[in-house]
Amino acid sequence: MATTPHSTGSIFFASPVSSTAPVIGLHNLRKVFGYGDTAMAALDGVDLTIERGEFVAIMGPSGCGKTTLLNMLGLLDQSTDGEYILNGRNVARIRSTRKARIRNREIGFVFQNFNLIEKLNILNNVTLPLTYQRGLNFRHQQKASQLLKNFGLQNREYYMPYQLSGGQTQRVAIARALVNNPSIILADEPTGNLDSKNSEIIMDELTRIHREGNTILMVTHNPDLLSYASRVIHMKDGRIVKDIELTENRAHSIANKFISRRKAARKRRGTRRFVRGKK
Amino acid sequence: MVLPVSFSLALGSLRAHRTRTLLTTLGVVIGVFIISLILILSGGLRASIINQTARLNDDVLLIRSAGDSTTGMEAFSPLRVANATTLAERDVTAISKLSGVRDVAPMMFLGSRVESGQRFYDNITTVATNDQLPDVLGLKMISGDWFSDKETARNYVILGEKLASGLIETNQAMGQKINIKGKEFMVVGVVKTANQPISLAGVDVDKAAFISLADGVRFTDNKAQIGQIIVRAVDKKQLEETRKSVVATLQRDHFDDSEFAVHTAHEAAGATAGWLATITLVALIFASISLLVGGIGIMNIMLVSVTERVREIGIRKAVGATKRQILEQFLLEALLMTLGGGLVGLLLAYAAGYVIALQFSLPLVSSWWIFAIGLGVPLVVGLLFGLWPAARAARQDPIVALKQYH
Numbered sequence: 001m002a003t004t005p006h007s008t009g010s011i012f013f014a015s016p017v018s019s020t021a022p023v024i025g026l027h028n029l030r031k032v033f034g035y036g037d038t039a040m041a042a043l044d045g046v047d048l049t050i051e052r053g054e055f056v057a058i059m060g061p062s063g064c065g066k067t068t069l070l071n072m073l074g075l076l077d078q079s080t081d082g083e084y085i086l087n088g089r090n091v092a093r094i095r096s097t098r099k100a101r102i103r104n105r106e107i108g109f110v111f112q113n114f115n116l117i118e119k120l121n122i123l124n125n126v127t128l129p130l131t132y133q134r135g136l137n138f139r140h141q142q143k144a145s146q147l148l149k150n151f152g153l154q155n156r157e158y159y160m161p162y163q164l165s166g167g168q169t170q171r172v173a174i175a176r177a178l179v180n181n182p183s184i185i186l187a188d189e190p191t192g193n194l195d196s197k198n199s200e201i202i203m204d205e206l207t208r209i210h211r212e213g214n215t216i217l218m219v220t221h222n223p224d225l226l227s228y229a230s231r232v233i234h235m236k237d238g239r240i241v242k243d244i245e246l247t248e249n250r251a252h253s254i255a256n257k258f259i260s261r262r263k264a265a266r267k268r269r270g271t272r273r274f275v276r277g278k279k
Numbered sequence: 280m281v282l283p284v285s286f287s288l289a290l291g292s293l294r295a296h297r298t299r300t301l302l303t304t305l306g307v308v309i310g311v312f313i314i315s316l317i318l319i320l321s322g323g324l325r326a327s328i329i330n331q332t333a334r335l336n337d338d339v340l341l342i343r344s345a346g347d348s349t350t351g352m353e354a355f356s357p358l359r360v361a362n363a364t365t366l367a368e369r370d371v372t373a374i375s376k377l378s379g380v381r382d383v384a385p386m387m388f389l390g391s392r393v394e395s396g397q398r399f400y401d402n403i404t405t406v407a408t409n410d411q412l413p414d415v416l417g418l419k420m421i422s423g424d425w426f427s428d429k430e431t432a433r434n435y436v437i438l439g440e441k442l443a444s445g446l447i448e449t450n451q452a453m454g455q456k457i458n459i460k461g462k463e464f465m466v467v468g469v470v471k472t473a474n475q476p477i478s479l480a481g482v483d484v485d486k487a488a489f490i491s492l493a494d495g496v497r498f499t500d501n502k503a504q505i506g507q508i509i510v511r512a513v514d515k516k517q518l519e520e521t522r523k524s525v526v527a528t529l530q531r532d533h534f535d536d537s538e539f540a541v542h543t544a545h546e547a548a549g550a551t552a553g554w555l556a557t558i559t560l561v562a563l564i565f566a567s568i569s570l571l572v573g574g575i576g577i578m579n580i581m582l583v584s585v586t587e588r589v590r591e592i593g594i595r596k597a598v599g600a601t602k603r604q605i606l607e608q609f610l611l612e613a614l615l616m617t618l619g620g621g622l623v624g625l626l627l628a629y630a631a632g633y634v635i636a637l638q639f640s641l642p643l644v645s646s647w648w649i650f651a652i653g654l655g656v657p658l659v660v661g662l663l664f665g666l667w668p669a670a671r672a673a674r675q676d677p678i679v680a681l682k683q684y685h
C-alpha cells in the first residue's frame with residue numbers, strides 16, 4: 001500500500017526526558033458526570049501505562065466508559081480526578097493552545113459517530129487537520145486524496161457526507177484521523193460499520209502505521225480484530241478489569257476462542273445474519 | 280499559512296447562506312453609501328467654492344451689509360442681503376475714485392417674477408448692476424453685449440443661459456421682450472454658463488437676469504438698495520492696502536461700523552466652506568448611526584451563526600484548531616461582510632455622486648481618503664462587531680460542542 005511515509009520527528013520526542021517515558025500514564029483517573037444524586041462515574045479509577053508502539057484493543061460492554069476514556073486520552077475532555085501523563089508531561093499543566101497543537105500533529109482520533117462536517121465535501125473533510133498546519137493547500141489535498149484512494153473512495157472525493165453510506169462515512173473518518181501521520185491513534189470502533197474486506201483494508205493500514213512505531217488504541221466489539229493487537233484491555237463500569245499482553249500465538253488463540261464461541265452461539269440461533277470475520 | 284484557508288472557509292460559509300449574508304450586509308452598504316456620498320459631494324462643493332471664489336478672485340474685495348457676513352450661509356443668500364441693505368450708490372462712486380481700485384460693481388438683488396409669453400418663473404433673482412460686473416465676475420457672453428453705462432434706463436436685460444433657454448430658445452433670445460415685475464425689458468445679451476453654482480456673485484449667474492442700476496431703482500422708489508459691492512483691485516499684492524482705503528472711505532460715510540463688512544474673496548469662501556464643514560459633520564453623524572445599526576445586524580447574525588455551528592467548531596477544535604484559528608475564521612467572516620458591503624457602498628456612492636455632480640455642474644472629487652474612510656470604517660465596524668461572536672466561537676469546549684445534538 002503506497003502512502004507517504006510517516007514522519008519520524010515528533011514534537012513529543014524532541015525532549016530527552018520524554019523519550020524514555022511511556023506514551024500514556026494514567027493514575028487513578030476518574031471522570032464523574034453530573035452532580036449530587038445524579039453524579040455518575042463513567043471512569044472510576046483507571047490506572048494504565050502504555051508504552052510507545054503498543055497496539056491496544058479496548059473491549060467491554062456498552063456504557064462501560066470506553067469512549068469517555070478515549071476522549072480523555074485525546075485531550076478532548078478533562079478528568080475529574082487523577083493524573084494523565086502524556087509523554088512525561090502532566091496534561092493538567094499543558095496550555096490549551098499546546099493541547100490543540102498536540103491534537104493536530106500527534107493524535108489521530110476516529111470518532112464512534114464519525115463527526116464529519118456536513119458542509120464540507122469528503123476531500124475537504126479529510127484535509128481538515130492539515131489546514132491547521134503549514135504548507136500548501138494543494139499538497140495537503142494530494143495527501144488526503146491518496147489516503148481516500150487507499151480506502152477505495154477515490155471517486156467520492158467531491159461527495160458530501162450525507163451522500164455516503166455508513167461504511168463509506170467510517171472510512172472517511174479514518175482517513176481524516178490518519179492524514180496528519182499521528183503517532184497516537186485513538187480509534188472508537190473503526191470497523192463497526194464495515195464488511196470483512198473493508199475491515200481488512202483498514203486494519204492493514206493501521207498495522208502498517210503500527211509497524212512504523214506508532215501507538216494505537218482501538219475500541220472494538222469484534223474479537224476477530226484482536227489478532228492485530230499486542231494487548232487487550234477489558235473494561236467494566238468505568239474500571240479496567242482485565243489487561244492481557246498478547247503474543248502472536250496467544251492473540252490468535254484468544255481470537256479463535258472468541259470466534260468458536262460465537263459460531264456456536266450462531267448455530268444455536270440458526271442464523272448467519274451476522275457473518276463476519278476472516279475467511 | 281492558515282489565513283488563506285480561513286479565507287476560503289469564511290467565503291464558503293457566507294456563500295452557503297447567500298440571502299442572509301446579502302440582507303445583513305445591506306445595512307453596511309447603505310451606511311457606507313451615505314457617508315461616501317456626503318464626502319464626495321461636500322468635497323465637490325468645497326472644491327468649487329474654493330476654486331471659483333478664492334483662487335480665481337484673489338484680487339477681489341466684497342463689501343456686504345454687516346450682519347450678513349458672519350456666516351457663509353447668510354452671506355450667500357441674496358434675499359437676506361436685499362433685506363438688510365445699508366450700502367448706497369454714493370458708496371460705489373466714492374470707492375471707484377480710490378487709487379488702488381480698478382473695477383467696482385454694485386449688486387442690487389430683486390427677487391421677482393420673470394415671464395415671456397406663456398412661460399414664467401417666480402423666483403428669479405434680478406440683479407441691478409453696472410457695466411463693470413462682467414469684468415469683475417469674469418462673465419462671457421454667448422450672444423449680444425453687456426449694456427454700457429451710457430445707455431442706462433432703457434429697459435435692457437441680460438439673461439443667464441439657463442434662464443434664457445427656459446424662457447425663450449437661447450439662440451432666438453436676442454431682441455425678445457420679457458416682463459420683469461410688470462415692466463417690459465428687451466433681451467440684449469445672454470451670459471455663457473460659467474461653472475459656478477455658488478460664486479462670488481452670491482447668485483447663480485445661470486439663472487439670473489441682469490438689468491442696469493438705473494432701471495433697477497425704478498422698482499424701489501428711485502433709491503438704490505445695494506446688497507453688495509464687488510471691488511477688483513489694480514494689484515492683487517496691494518489688496519490689503521486697498522481694503523484699508525475702502526474701509527476708511529466707508530467709515531467716513533457711515534455712522535455705524537457695523538453696517539458693512541469688507542472681505543477678501545478668500546475669507547468669503549472660507550466662511551462658506553466652514554458652514555459646509557458643519558453641515559457635512561452633522562450629516563456624517565447621522566450616517567454613522569445607520570452604519571452602527573448595520574454593525575449590530577452583523578453581530579446578531581454572527582452570533583446566530585456561531586450557535587448554529589457549534590458542532591462544526593467542536594470538530595475543528597478536535598482535529599487541532601487553536602482558539603486563535605477559530606477566532607480568525609469567524610472574524611474574517613464578519614470582515615468579509617463589512618468590507619464587501621463597504622466596497623459596494625463606495626461604488627454606488629461614486630455612481631450617484633457622478634450623476635449628481637453632472638446635474639449640478641460640480642467637480643467630481645475623488646481623493647484617496649474617501650476610499651480610506653469608505654473601507655476603513657467598515658473594517659473597524661467588522662472588527663468591533665465581529666470580535667465578540669468570534670471570541671464566543673473560539674471559547675467553545677470541543678467535547679461539549681461535539682456532544683451537542685442537532
Ligand SMILES: Nc1ncnc2c1ncn2[C@@H]1O[C@H](COP(=O)(O)OP(=O)(O)OP(=O)(O)O)[C@@H](O)[C@H]1O
Binds near residue numbers: 034061
Ligand atoms: N456527557 C455526559 N453526561 C452524563 N453521562 C455521560 C456523559 N457522557 C457519557 N456519559 C455516561 O458515561 C457512561 C460511559 O459512556 P461511554 O460513552 O464512555 O460508553 P462506551 O463504553 O463508549 O459505550 P459504547 O460501547 O456504547 O460506545 C455511560 O453510562 C454514559 O451514559
Ligand SMILES: [Mg+2]
Binds near residue numbers: 066188
Ligand atoms: Mg462508545
